[in-house]
Amino acid sequence: MTAVDTTLPVAADGRSKLRRLVVIGNGMAGARAVEEILARGGGGTFAITMFGDEPYGNYNRILLSHVLSGEEDDGDIFLNSLPWYEDNGITLHAGVRVTRIDRFARVVFADDGSLTPYDELIIATGSRSFLPPMDNLRTPTGALLPGVFAFRTLDDTRAMVAYADRSESRHAVVIGGGLLGLEAARGLQRFGLEVGVVHAAPHLMSAQVGPQAGGIIRRKVEALGIRVHTSARTTGLLGADRVEGLSLATGAQLACDLVVVAAGIRPNVDVAEASGFTVERAIVVDDDMRTVDDPHVWAVGECVQHRGEVYGLVAPLWEQAVVLADQITGRDPSATYHGSRPSTMLKVAGVDVAAMGLQGPERDDDEHVVFTEPSRGVFKSVVVRDDKVVGATLVGDTSKVSFLMRAFDQGIPLPAERAGLLFELGGPSDEVGAVELADDAQVCNCNGVTKGRLVACVHADATTVQQVMEQTRAGKGCGSCKEQVCAIVQLAGRGVIEEDPAANWYVPGIPLDKPTLMARIRELELTSVSSVFTALAPAGAEDAKSKMGLASLLKMMWGEKYVDEKDARFINDRVHANIQKDGTFSVVPQMRGGVTNVEQLRAIADVAEKYAVPMIKLTGGQRIDLLGIRKEDLPRVWADLGMPSGYAYGKSMRTVKTCVGQEFCRFGTGDSTKLGIELEGRLQGMESPAKMKLAVSGCPRNCAESYVKDVGIVAIEGGRWEVYIGGAAGAHVRKGDLLATVDSADEAKTLTGRFLQYYRENAKWLERTYAFVPRIGLERIRSVVVDDAEGEAARLDAAVQQHADSYVDPWSEGAKPAEPGQFRTALPLTVLPTVGVRA
Amino acid sequence: MTATALVHDLGSLAEIPAGEGRAYDVAGRQLAVFHLRSGALRVVDAVCPHRGGPLADGQTDGRVVICPLHLTAFDLETGCAVGAAYALATYPAHVDEAGHVVVQVPA
Numbered sequence: 001m002t003a004v005d006t007t008l009p010v011a012a013d014g015r016s017k018l019r020r021l022v023v024i025g026n027g028m029a030g031a032r033a034v035e036e037i038l039a040r041g042g043g044g045t046f047a048i049t050m051f052g053d054e055p056y057g058n059y060n061r062i063l064l065s066h067v068l069s070g071e072e073d074d075g076d077i078f079l080n081s082l083p084w085y086e087d088n089g090i091t092l093h094a095g096v097r098v099t100r101i102d103r104f105a106r107v108v109f110a111d112d113g114s115l116t117p118y119d120e121l122i123i124a125t126g127s128r129s130f131l132p133p134m135d136n137l138r139t140p141t142g143a144l145l146p147g148v149f150a151f152r153t154l155d156d157t158r159a160m161v162a163y164a165d166r167s168e169s170r171h172a173v174v175i176g177g178g179l180l181g182l183e184a185a186r187g188l189q190r191f192g193l194e195v196g197v198v199h200a201a202p203h204l205m206s207a208q209v210g211p212q213a214g215g216i217i218r219r220k221v222e223a224l225g226i227r228v229h230t231s232a233r234t235t236g237l238l239g240a241d242r243v244e245g246l247s248l249a250t251g252a253q254l255a256c257d258l259v260v261v262a263a264g265i266r267p268n269v270d271v272a273e274a275s276g277f278t279v280e281r282a283i284v285v286d287d288d289m290r291t292v293d294d295p296h297v298w299a300v301g302e303c304v305q306h307r308g309e310v311y312g313l314v315a316p317l318w319e320q321a322v323v324l325a326d327q328i329t330g331r332d333p334s335a336t337y338h339g340s341r342p343s344t345m346l347k348v349a350g351v352d353v354a355a356m357g358l359q360g361p362e363r364d365d366d367e368h369v370v371f372t373e374p375s376r377g378v379f380k381s382v383v384v385r386d387d388k389v390v391g392a393t394l395v396g397d398t399s400k401v402s403f404l405m406r407a408f409d410q411g412i413p414l415p416a417e418r419a420g421l422l423f424e425l426g427g428p429s430d431e432v433g434a435v436e437l438a439d440d441a442q443v444c445n446c447n448g449v450t451k452g453r454l455v456a457c458v459h460a461d462a463t464t465v466q467q468v469m470e471q472t473r474a475g476k477g478c479g480s481c482k483e484q485v486c487a488i489v490q491l492a493g494r495g496v497i498e499e500d501p502a503a504n505w506y507v508p509g510i511p512l513d514k515p516t517l518m519a520r521i522r523e524l525e526l527t528s529v530s531s532v533f534t535a536l537a538p539a540g541a542e543d544a545k546s547k548m549g550l551a552s553l554l555k556m557m558w559g560e561k562y563v564d565e566k567d568a569r570f571i572n573d574r575v576h577a578n579i580q581k582d583g584t585f586s587v588v589p590q591m592r593g594g595v596t597n598v599e600q601l602r603a604i605a606d607v608a609e610k611y612a613v614p615m616i617k618l619t620g621g622q623r624i625d626l627l628g629i630r631k632e633d634l635p636r637v638w639a640d641l642g643m644p645s646g647y648a649y650g651k652s653m654r655t656v657k658t659c660v661g662q663e664f665c666r667f668g669t670g671d672s673t674k675l676g677i678e679l680e681g682r683l684q685g686m687e688s689p690a691k692m693k694l695a696v697s698g699c700p701r702n703c704a705e706s707y708v709k710d711v712g713i714v715a716i717e718g719g720r721w722e723v724y725i726g727g728a729a730g731a732h733v734r735k736g737d738l739l740a741t742v743d744s745a746d747e748a749k750t751l752t753g754r755f756l757q758y759y760r761e762n763a764k765w766l767e768r769t770y771a772f773v774p775r776i777g778l779e780r781i782r783s784v785v786v787d788d789a790e791g792e793a794a795r796l797d798a799a800v801q802q803h804a805d806s807y808v809d810p811w812s813e814g815a816k817p818a819e820p821g822q823f824r825t826a827l828p829l830t831v832l833p834t835v836g837v838r839a
Numbered sequence: 840m841t842a843t844a845l846v847h848d849l850g851s852l853a854e855i856p857a858g859e860g861r862a863y864d865v866a867g868r869q870l871a872v873f874h875l876r877s878g879a880l881r882v883v884d885a886v887c888p889h890r891g892g893p894l895a896d897g898q899t900d901g902r903v904v905i906c907p908l909h910l911t912a913f914d915l916e917t918g919c920a921v922g923a924a925y926a927l928a929t930y931p932a933h934v935d936e937a938g939h940v941v942v943q944v945p946a
Contacts, residue, residue, distance in 0.1 A: 447909070471922040476910055509900075530858075530876065542876065542900035544912070567858025567876070571896040571907045579907050583893040819856045826862040827869065827885050827893030 018047040021328075022108055022116055024098045024271065025124030026052025028061055029301025029317045031080055033122055036325030038088055045329060048090045049116060051108070054153055055095035057081045062314060064157045065180070068187030074154060101275035103294045120328055123272055123283060123291070123299040127265035127312065128152060132175070132200075134246075135236030147243035148259045151184050163258055164191040172196070172258040173246060175234050177204040179348055181262035182217075185226050186349045188260070196227035196254060198234055198246070200263075207264075208344060208355040212372055213379045213395045220351040220377050220396070229254075265312055267303045282310045287336040289324040300324050307339050316340035343405055345398065345491060351377065352398040356408045358383045358391025366390070369418045380422045387414060389421070402487045413777035443488060444481045449474035451488055458492040465489045466502055506765055507550055509543025510536050514764060518557065527558050529568035548573075549765035552651055552687045556760050560806045566819050575823060576810040577634055578649035580627065583827045585634060587626040588648035589641050590684065593658040593676035593696075594622025600643060607640045619648065621655035621693065632825050635814030644809040647685055651766070653692045653756070656680040657705065661698030661715070670715020672698035675745045679752060682804045689763040689772075692756060707735050710759075710769040711752045716741070721748040725755055725781070726773030734770045737778045740786045753800035754793060755785045849940040860904065862895035865944055870930060871895035872940060873904060873915065881915040882930040882942050889925055 021037070023030045034048060042048075052058070058080045066072040085092040093110065100109045107117045129150035131137060139145055149160045163169065170193065174185045177199030185195045199206075203214025204221065218228050229248070237259065238245035245255040267282035277293050278284045282305035284292050289304075291297045300320045302312055311317065319340055326335035343356030360383060361368040367384040376396065382404065383391035389407040394400065400422060406412055407421075414421060437443070439452035449472045462468045468489050469475045475482040506514040510532065517536070526532045529550045534540045551568040566574050577585035591600065604624055608616050614628035623646050629637055638645075647654055658676035662668030676696040686692070695704040696713045706712025708729035714722045720741055727736025739755065742748050758781065763772045773781060783789040785796075817823060847865050855861045855874035862885045863870050869885035871894040883904070887894050892908035899905070903912040903921060913920050918927035932942040 473910070473922060544898045544900035544903055544905050547898055547900070565858065566856060567898065570898060574896075579893075579896065581890065581908065583891075583896070819859075820854050821856075821861050824861060826860075826871070826895040827891075 019045060019119040020117060021046035021048045021120045021122070022118035023048065023050040023122045023124060024101075024108065025122075025126055025301070025303070026050050026054070026058050026092065026094065027124065027126040027301070028058065028079070028314060029126060029303075029321065030122065030124030031058035032318060033124060033300050033321040033324050034088075034090065035080075036321045037329055040325050040329040040331040042325070042329045043088060046120070048088075049093070049118075050085070050090055051093045051096050051098045051110060053095070053097050054155070056154060057084065057092075057094070059154060061152075064151070064154065065183035065187055067154075067157050068151075068161065068184060068190075070187075070190050074158065077154075098271055099274075101271060101277075101297070103275065103277075103297055106296065119296065121297045122324070122328075123277075123297065123303060124301045125268035125271060125303045127267050127302040129156075129261060130264040130266045131261050132234065132263050134234050136239070137237055145237055145239065145243050146241065147239070147257055148237065148261065151180055151260050151262045152265070160188075160258075160260065161191075164188055164193060169193055169257050171254075171256040172260065173198055173254055173256040174260045174262055175246075176262035176264065177201070177228065177230065178207055178262065178264065179205060179344075179346060181260070182221060182226075182348045184260045184262050185221075186224065188258070189225065193258065194227075195225075196229065196256070197221070198229045198232045198248070198254070200231070200233045202231050204228065204230065205348070205353065205355075208359075209353065209393045209395065210359040210381070212370075213353075213381070213393050216372070216374060216377055216379045216395050217348070217351055217353065219374070221349045224349055226349065265302065267305075267310060269303060272299070272303070279305075281305050287323075287338065288327045289320055289337055290327070298324055298328060306337060309339055311340060311342060313342045313344060316342055341409060343408060345401055345405070351396060352394070354392070354394040354398045354401040354404070356392050356405065357389070359393060360391070367418065369421055371422050382418075382421045384414065384418070384421075389414065392421075402483050402490070412775060413780070415774070416778070437488070443484055444472075444474035444476075447473040447476060454485060454488050455492040458489055462489075463493075464502075466508075506553070507543070507546035509533070509541070509546035510550070511538065512536065514553075514762070518553070518761075521554070521557060527554060527561050528563035528565050529554060530565055531563075548651070549689075552689065552765070555687045559802055564818075566822070572649035575631060575634055576645055576649065576813065577629065577631075582628075583825075584628045584630055586648065587629050587634070587637055587641075588619060588623050588646040589643035590646040590680070591623045591643075592680040593656055593673045595658070595673055595677060596624075603641050603643065607637055610640065611637060619655075620657075621648070622657050623648065623655060630825065632823050634823050635817070638811040638814040645685070645811045650685075650687065651690055652688055653680075653683045653686040653694070655693060656683075657693070657695040657709070659697050659699075659703035661696075665698060667701060668698035668715070669717050670698050670719070670721060671745070672696040672704065672713075672715060675713065675721075675748065676704075678745075679749055682749065682800070683753065683756065685807055685810070686756065686760070686803055688756065688760050690766050690768045692759075692769070694752070705729065708733065709736065711755060712736050713748050713752065719743065721745060723748055723751050723755075726769045726778075728768060728770035732768075732770055737773060739778070739782060750797060751785060754796045755781065757796040757799050758785055758792075843946040844943040845946045847942050847944065848935075849942060852934050852938050852940050855940070858899070860895040860897065860899065862893065863942075865942060868944055870942065870944075871897075871904070872932065872942065873899050875899070875901045877901055880932040880934065880940060880942075882932045883913065883915060883918055883927040887911060887913075887925075888927065889920075889923070894927075 057078055059078045063077040067074045097111045098108050099111050107115050109115050129152040150156050172188045172193045173196045174181045175198050177197045185197050188195050203211045204217045233249040234246050235249050236247045237243050243259050245253050247253045269279045269283055272283045273279045277291050283299045283303050284305050285299050289298050291299055301317045320337055323335045323337040326332035345354040370381045372379045378396040381393045388411050392404045437451045441451050443451050453472055457468045457471050465486050475485045504513045505511055506517050524535050529547055532550050533542045547568040548570045555562045571579050577587055613626045617625045619625050656676040656679045658673045661672035692710045694711045695706040695709040697704040697706040698715050706714045708727040712724040712727055720743055722741050723739045724736030725739045728734045849863050857874055858876045860871045860873040870882050871885040873881040885894055887906040889911050892906040894904055896907045897904040903914055905912045911920050913927055918929040930942050930944055935941050
């Protein structure tokens with residue numbers, strides 16, 4: 001044994017007390033693990049040394065098919081170039097292979113004769129191409145027969161490109177009809193080659209999809225001019241000096257001058273095996289990502305076997321790297337890896353394919369929802385077990401993929417009508433698949449952001465959906481494109497997009513989800529937004545984007561005890577009017593149920609004349625809107641109107657639209673106007689996570705559009721009322737779900753309030769009921785709101801009553817401003833308004 | 840500040856509630872003055888260069904102000920928009936012994 005210093009390194013000057021971390025493998029797993037360690041301050045704990053087989057920095061292996069197809073330059077796919085290692089104080093031995101680990105002496109031996117001591121060791125040796133046994137694969141020297149290529153490394157790809165580019169290359173055959181094989185085939189067509197695919201299994205992409213989907217992919221691939229041979233096992237290669245063809249088990253022969261072997265991968269376990277580590281299908285690790293043999297030796301990535309599973313996709317590797325880093329740095333000793341549920345979404349040979357979990361039903365009571373339309377090249381299948389998605393395959397139309405992936409990952413509730421798993425039946429949607437969308441297609445119609453801009457942002461440096469949305473402002477307008485933005489970012493990131501922990505926070509500035517946040521607020525009795533920041537925000541920092549959501553939540557929780565700090569409020573809520581494009585405001589007085597009278601109309605007409613209101617407009621909610629009012633005029637306008645606020649500005653209950661009802665309508669079966677007026681009086685000004693629009697219709701002709709409201713009530717024959725929830729007819733269109741049919745208007749009123757209170761307490765900030773109801777599930781809402789299964793009904797009713805009792809018309813602030821300069825003009829300081837006025 | 844800067848008294852700080860902004864016309868310039876919760880002052884142009892939004896009506900957390908019209912965020916120190924190619928001029932300001940807001944603008 002060579003003398004090796006295994007004590008903690010203390011340099012001669014006594015300065016450095018860093019522990020030695022050695023990483024074997026500089027691929028996506030090794031580098032990612034190091035990045036995660038650095039992100040946890042590991043740079044101050046560890047002196048890091050990395051060994052990489054390949055003489056490069058670290059690159060995105062997934063994008064090699066893009067290099068082959070010419071979509072990207074080989075320089076574009078680097079994740080960390082050589083200067084990154086230097087900048088982070090990492091010693092990189094690129095092009096050096098570790099041959100053995102002595103875990104008793106804690107030292108690794110490399111093929112350059114070096115020996116490197118470690119305190120902690122990470123094995124991230126990844127995988128290599130599997131080359132199935134076949135005759136004449138190698139020359140007597142052991143090299144691959146010239147013209148035969150694996151497809152795993154940058155060097156493989158570069159050599160393949162050079163060979164394909166030779167003028168004498170005519171025919172190429174790819175062995176393996178999986179994802180990588182099909183991408184290789186498509187990429188090789190760029191060089192003008194005739195390309196065929198030889199696949200041993202009966203259908204293409206047999207690892208990801210079932211036979212039907214495989215058949216549809218085959219048709220698409222063949223339409224591109226790629227010949228496909230399935231159930232075709234390659235037994236040998238032909239040619240003496242270089243490849244000239246291959247022979248199949250059937251005895252048939254295919255002539256070709258280039259062969260790519262893409263028949264799967266095998267974990268690189270030689271070093272671990274030779275060094276005495278437990279290796280089954282791969283290196284066995286525990287839930288901490290430690291090898292089971294040595295607490296100072298860790299392993300991560302495709303070379304790892306965890307709970308019997310070996311993963312060949314990138315997402316599990318990211319999850320493993322996080323746990324490893326939490327453990328090795330001691331940042332979170334409770335972090336554990338429980339395995340992954342990998343899903344893939346890709347475009348293979350021009351076809352969108354998404355696959356996750358099971359390909360088909362496995363148990364007798366598994367539900368299997370299948371749709372196939374071969375002529376259009378579409379196949380969709382979902383496997384449901386115990387009301388959870390346990391598998392899905394989408395080919396040719398991946399418009400439902402983001403929903404299904406969430407359902408698969410997080411077990412969100414499924415639509416009772418299973419067809420909704422495969423098709424858009426209303427509600428939030430991403431109608432056009434992220435893949436089909438052209439680069440110049442506008443995704444966010446509010447802020448004019450194209451798909452290309454989102455993709456560029458991901459390729460630059462964004463690693464979370466949130467960052468992309470921050471940088472491009474996509475999804476920051478009406479929000480209706482958010483799902484599509486997510487889908488595009490996921491696609492562009494090809495799996496390198498991180499799950500954003502902030503996605504579950506109620507507001508971005510406080511790292512807590514809504515239930516936890518509410519519990520802390522109650523526990524600490526935080527009644528103002530500034531006190532919430534002081535107590536719960538990181539470093540007590542205020543966050544402008546969180547203020548409005550917190551103000552709404554605190555008002556809902558504390559009612560009259562809420563301390564209203566005006567700076568926590570959006571301008572609309574500060575001056576109780578809706579800001580317009582020129583800085584003027586719109587004023588909408590309350591007109592309960594859309595019913596008005598001579599006095600109100602006269603007052604409105606007088607105000608419009610007195611203040612030279614540039615536009616008087618009837619709203620969709622059956623009120624009258626006075627547009628172009630100057631901020632400084634608001635108090636006088638309100639006083640002259642003598643009417644209460646109609647709340648046409650806040651995240652709150654807006655209006656209850658009604659039809660004429662039985663009073664005049666010859667079809668009316670219920671007194672819809674009376675119920676609408678009462679509801680509006682009871683719920684007026686109620687703050688909520690997003691606006692709430694209600695309606696009451698006097699008969700199923702539904703003139704008040706009750707089916708598409710947050711809560712819609714419809715009178716039916718026999719004095720009964722239907723209550724619908726979660727409808728929408730704005731940026732999204734969704735027909736509401738029937739919550740209950742009740743016997744009296746009073747019951748309808750109670751259920752409406754109870755549901756809205758439940759929504760206020762449980763919805764995410766800015767989550768409309770059309771998203772909230774499907775997320776929670778109608779059955780669950782019904783059990784709480786209608787059946788009172790949790791004994792919450794009385795409390796919810798009391799909260800509504802308390803709101804009604806403590807309600808104060810905000811327009812009363814006109815007579816007594818709440819703070820200095822509340823109604824002072826902000827802009828411009830010259831004459832207003834400047835909005836073009838219609839004659 | 841250079842010799843060409845002019846100093847303007849905008850009146851009492853009490854006119855600007857903590858955490859909020861107010862607009863002032865200063866020698867023909869429209870300025871948004873923010874009274875941060877920390878007590879510090881920040882002064883930037885009052886007009887959002889995106890679509891002319893009134894920045895004094897925007898919400899701030901001391902680091903950024905968010906335009907109320909289209910939610911563009913501007914760094915109050917540098918005046919630069921976050922994620923967009925707009926910028927505001929920024930102006931030095933302080934509170935004098937009389938409790939008045941004093942801002943310096945180029946002559």
